[in-house]
Amino acid sequence: MFDYSKLPIRNVLCLDMKSFFASVEAVERGLDPMETLLVVVANKNRKGSVVLAASPKMKELYGIKTGSRFFEIPVNNKQIHIVESRMALYVNYASKVIQILEKFAPYEAIDVYSIDESWICTDGTEKLFGNRWEVARKIRETIYEETGLPSCIGIGPNKFLAKVILDIEAKKNGIAECKYKDVEDKLWPQKVEAIWGIGKRMQKNLNRMGIFKVGELATTPLNKLKERFGVMGEQLYWHSWGVDLSPVIQDWEFEEEQKSISTGITLMSDYGGEDTEIVILELCEEIGLRLRQSFLQCKTVYLGIEYSKDIGGGFGHSHTMNDYSCISNQIYKECISLFRKYYQGFPVRKVSVAVSNLQNFDNLQLKLFDEENQRDLSLSFALDEVKNKYGKHSIFKGVSLFKNATAKERANKIGGHNK
CATH class of the missing domain: 3.30.70.270 (Reverse transcriptase/Diguanylate cyclase domain)
Known part of the structure; x- marks a missing residue:
């Protein structure tokens, strides 16, 4: 022992x-969160939409839970409330x-x-x-x-x-x-997959070693787990004994230097090259705004593209500029250069933009920009002021009004979900 x-x-x-999103929606409707049949989905117009939350009664009676799909819900039951998520x-x-x-x-x-x-x-x-x-x-x-x-x-x-x-x-x-x-009495009889931190992949790896219960994990030699899983194996061993030395009081004085800024979007349908370039522009606008709000400049720009599931694959490439910048248009030019160089003409389903190699800037550094960049920078800060005052989605580029642009739709979402 x-x-x-x-x-x-x-x-x-x-x-x-408990069932947080579903409980909030129940309370907002004056319903009992524990007894109401209620499901929160990402999009009621898509049969394959993911269930984000289900009330305890939905789980108990119909087996509907987070991760289920819209088409699994018995929609003919009029007692079931089906609502779209409201992240705000x-x-x-x-x-x-x-x-x-x-x-x-x-x-x-x-x-x-x-x-x-x-x-x-x-x-x-x-x-x-x-x-x-x-x-x-x-x-x-x-x-x-x-x-x-x-x-x-x-x-x-x-x-x-x-x-x-x-x-x-x-x-x-x-x-x-x-x-x-x-x-020993409460933890060891549990299946390994029931324990926090053990996912399906780790479960399969442990099962292959003949480890199905937490008690079996605890009695497996530590050196064997370390040899098989490295640091993760050591953590699994100590957790099986209930040992965890992570701090319970947070040290908020520690501030880690930001190393990168990224954003991306999974598109609702397959996009061609021209429409994808509009999305890239919108993402670069967001990156530029976040850089300036953080008083940062970047030197390395990354573009990631994933093709449609039917095609598979994609590409991800980066380029380091000659000078640091926080101007959205410059970041966009770098991304478009990468896109046109590596894009193979296949339908696009996901776009990611990231910047790294960051450094802080001050007014003196900004004065070193040439005349054209000074003009672009002044315009960027002027637009930032409008966004800070009226909201970051209060003003868009004209291309964001095009049919397949995404900025206006993303403006109504938090974390990819409806506000």
Whole structure:
């Protein structure tokens, strides 16, 4: 048995907002999130559209869950609410949840994992809110009272165990805890694929080694796992014993230097060369704006193109310019040069643009630009002011009004989903 006596024991909660998008849509309609039949899809006009969230009742009665497809939903059932995603609304509710968490722990003790999951370290708050179980109950009650949303919480001495017990018990029971002494009874009987951090590919690799349960992973020699999977193998071994030394208090003073800026889009249909060039221009406009907002210039430009599924393949190439720039038109010229050099005439389905080799700029550096670039730069900053004041999608280039342009459509989306 592993000696846990020297490991830190923290009060870590892992919060999950149950069926978050679907619950928000239910609350907005005055419905009970736990009893309503509701599905959130990316696009109601596409039969193959992905289900982004489903209410607990939809999962229970029809097996519809995140990742299912629109055509799997029994649309003839009039009790089922089928709605399109509204990301701006979900982000707003997520912000409300974080504000509630800040009532129970300092900001640096809150680690937001995703839009609907967070870790909270409640060390030192016992006199204010009680022990870890009491504060977990209070957090759930406060979230429900202020937002109407259901939630569940896993409790552990570290992030990993809090997250694992959330997934295997708390999502059914509301609150659950896994201490170090519980690992053998609660964690080891689980299938490896049920454990956070183990995907399908890793599951297959472990199964080939005869490892199907977490307990079997724990009893596999560490050197064998390291030899097979490297650093990941070592992490798998320690996680199987419930060991996780990742920090539970965030150090917000650390700031990593930004190394690149990228953007891209998967197109709704196959595009030819001329229409693809319009999309490239729109992406370069976005890249330029982000560079200037961050007071950065780039020297290396990358263009990635993926062809239609029927064709397969594509290309990705980069070019380093002679001088640094934050002007969208210059980035576009580099991308178009790459596109026309490598494009083979096949239908395009995905376009990506990235810039790297970044450096900060100041006013003195900008004065070194030649007259033409100074004019382009002045115009860029003038347009940036308009976008900063009225929104980044308040002004478009004329080509964005063309039929197959994407900027106006992307303006109505957050993270690729409807606002």
